[in-house]
Amino acid sequence: MATLGDFRKGVKLEVDGRPYVVTEFQRGQKRGSVWAKLRELGSDEVIEKSFGADARLEFAEVEERSMQYLYPEGGGFVFMNTATGEELTVDSAVVGDAAKYLAEGSGVDVTLYKGRALTIGISSVVDLVIAETEPPTQGDGIKPATLETGAEIKVPLFVATGDKVKVDTHDGRYLERVS
Known part of the structure; x- marks a missing residue:
């Protein structure tokens, strides 16, 4: 059970049966009230709510797990819990743009709520192999390339x-070549 005294940025609460994280809060002038801005976990929906x-x-019983990406399957992606070996299939809608940067064996952080994956967190910088591009040439320009x-x-x-x-991984920008 949470109380108004528990309000802090980053606290995860269950409101109307859905998980939210507190992004802003302010204690009311009336004793025993709090106004809060909450973002639903697993979506970008933001609500403002007052609590008496x-x-x-x-x-919210939210669990963070370190997992390893294994392979795509149907409309989702299979991850393995690195601590237990348990496999979890996550819907492609949850993985979203992170799929562009998931190579076999990639480490990710999966946020789970009641056993259901809400978000996938990947590193802000990843090392990937160039699968295809034009041959190297001299010059200061750029060329398209396809990652693995x-x-x-x-x-x-x-x-x-x-x-x-x-x-x-935020903008898909090349940073440097790895030796």
């Missing part, structure tokens, strides 16, 4: 097929 002293609040995951990025002219590169 009589509010019945529950902490199938994602398309732009790379400098000196990068060749088979090179390992660092990629920013």
Whole structure:
């Protein structure tokens, strides 16, 4: 059971049967009230809500697991719990754009709520192999390249097929070649 005194940024609460994280809060001038801005876990929906002293609040039972990406399957992706070996299939809608940067064996953080995956967290920078690009040439330009995951990025002219590169997962930008 949560109380109004438990309100902090980042606290995960269950509101109307759905998991939310507190993004902002302010204690009311009236004693025993809190106004909060809450973001639903697993979506971008944001609500604002006031809570009185009589509010019945529950902490959301959210679990973070370190997992390893194994392979795509049907409309989802299979991950393995690195601690137990248990496998979990996550819907492609939950994985979203992270799929562009998931190579076999990639480590991820999976947020679960009542056994259901809500979000997939990947590193902000990943090392991936160039599966296909034009031969290297001289110059200061850029060229298209396809990563081992199938994602398309732009790379400098000196990068060749088979090179390992660092990629920013926020915007798909080439960062550097890895030796």
